[in-house]
Amino acid sequence: MSGFIKRSKEVMHRKREEEPTVFVLYFVLRALVLVTLVRSAFLGHYEHMMLCVLTLVLLLIPSFIEHTLDIDLPDLLESIILLFIFAAEILGEIDAFYIRIPFWDTILHTTWGFLCAGIGFALFDILNRSESSKIHLTPLYMAVSAAAFSMCIGACWEIFEYGADCFIGVDMQKDTLVQGFNTVWLDPTNSNVTVPVQGIASTQILLTSGEVVQIPGGYLDIGIHDSMADLIVNLIGALVFAVIGYAYVKTRDGRSLAARFIPRVRRGRGRRTV
Numbered sequence: 333m334s335g336f337i338k339r340s341k342e343v344m345h346r347k348r349e350e351e352p353t354v355f356v357l358y359f360v361l362r363a364l365v366l367v368t369l370v371r372s373a374f375l376g377h378y379e380h381m382m383l384c385v386l387t388l389v390l391l392l393i394p395s396f397i398e399h400t401l402d403i404d405l406p407d408l409l410e411s412i413i414l415l416f417i418f419a420a421e422i423l424g425e426i427d428a429f430y431i432r433i434p435f436w437d438t439i440l441h442t443t444w445g446f447l448c449a450g451i452g453f454a455l456f457d458i459l460n461r462s463e464s465s466k467i468h469l470t471p472l473y474m475a476v477s478a479a480a481f482s483m484c485i486g487a488c489w490e491i492f493e494y495g496a497d498c499f500i501g502v503d504m505q506k507d508t509l510v511q512g513f514n515t516v517w518l519d520p521t522n523s524n525v526t527v528p529v530q531g532i533a534s535t536q537i538l539l540t541s542g543e544v545v546q547i548p549g550g551y552l553d554i555g556i557h558d559s560m561a562d563l564i565v566n567l568i569g570a571l572v573f574a575v576i577g578y579a580y581v582k583t584r585d586g587r588s589l590a591a592r593f594i595p596r597v598r599r600g601r602g603r604r605t606v
Contacts, residue, residue, distance in 0.1 A: 354410050361418045362391060368422055380426045387421040403458075408592040409450060416443055430506065437506065441562045444489075445482050445569030450593040452481030453577040458597055471581040475574040482570035483563070490559045497555065505555030513551065 369384035394410045397403070405413075420440055423429045429436045456474045459465050469477065493504035512530035519525045535547040573593065580590030 351407055351410075354407050354414070357411055357414055358391060358395075361414055362388065364418070365391070365422060368426060372426070377426075383421055383425055387417060390417045390421070403595045403597055405595050406592045409447070409595070412443070413447065416440065416447065437558070438561065438565050441486070442565040442569040445486060445566035446573045447569075447593075448482035448485045448566075449478045449570040449573035449577070450590075451595070453478035453573065453590075454595040455481075457581065457594060471578050474581060475578040478577055479567070479570040479574040482573075483567060486563055486566035486570075490562060493559070494555070506558045507555065508553045508557035509547075509550045510553050510557065511550040513553070 365384050365387050369381055372378075372380035372384060391414060394405055394413050398405055419429075419436075424436060424440065453474060456469060456477055459467070460469050460474065490505075496502050496504050511532050512528070514526045514528050516524050516526055518527040518529070529551075532550045534549065535551050537545040537547065539545065573590070576588075576590040577594070580588050580594065585591065
């Protein structure tokens with residue numbers, strides 16, 4: 333732990349000198365998280381306090397990756413990652429933006445797909461340009477691989493959400509109110525015939541205790557719509573970056589949009605290379 337803290341201090345000192353904008357953003361977000369932590373302590377929301385501690389650790393990850401792998405994260409990419417962490421954990425979970433703002437989850441998953449494709453593209457680009465590498469991918473193959481990398485990360489996250497819902501008893505896969513579905517479960521012949529159930533006005537759930545839970549407005553789907561929507565927008569974000577990354581590899585224009593999202597190997601202390 334002491335080594336991690338020491339390396340973090342070294343990274344923060346370098347950022348203060350080389351990346352003042354990211355440095356200021358990091359400390360502003362950190363201060364907001366600490367305020368939220370204190371507020372949660374006064375309100376007795378201990379689960380929110382744990383989320384705040386987790387967020388403080390997550391905010392260190394970009395700098396820690398830079399120092400450990402000796403790479404440079406572009407300022408724009410690192411700023412978006414920091415804002416994404418804050419938006420997902422503090423605004424989304426603690427301030428309930430996932431519930432209060434209908435498209436909050438969709439926006440974050442689209443952004444996450446875009447960022448993961450950028451990280452994947454950077455990994456393939458670094459390996460592709462390495463003198464010791466025996467494999468050299470074409471720009472099109474790199475773009476497809478980056479999108480696949482992003483989708484893999486997105487699928488792993490959905491598995492994590494499903495596991496958390498099943499074993500911890502939370503609702504990370506947000507339920508969706510639907511008015512109809514098609515199922516073979518209601519087929520009386522058991523011959524795999526789809527039975528449509530449409531126009532659902534309300535649902536009643538009878539518990540073993542005899543209590544009846546009323547769900548007005550339709551049927552409560554438990555996660556599949558949310559998971560599929562998350563993966564679809566993840567794919568959209570990944571494909572957008574794949575197109576941008578493909579154009580970057582073809583031109584190697586250091587002033588292009590993709591260059592602001594692709595990490596680079598640091599060659600020489602304090603000097604960036606494209």
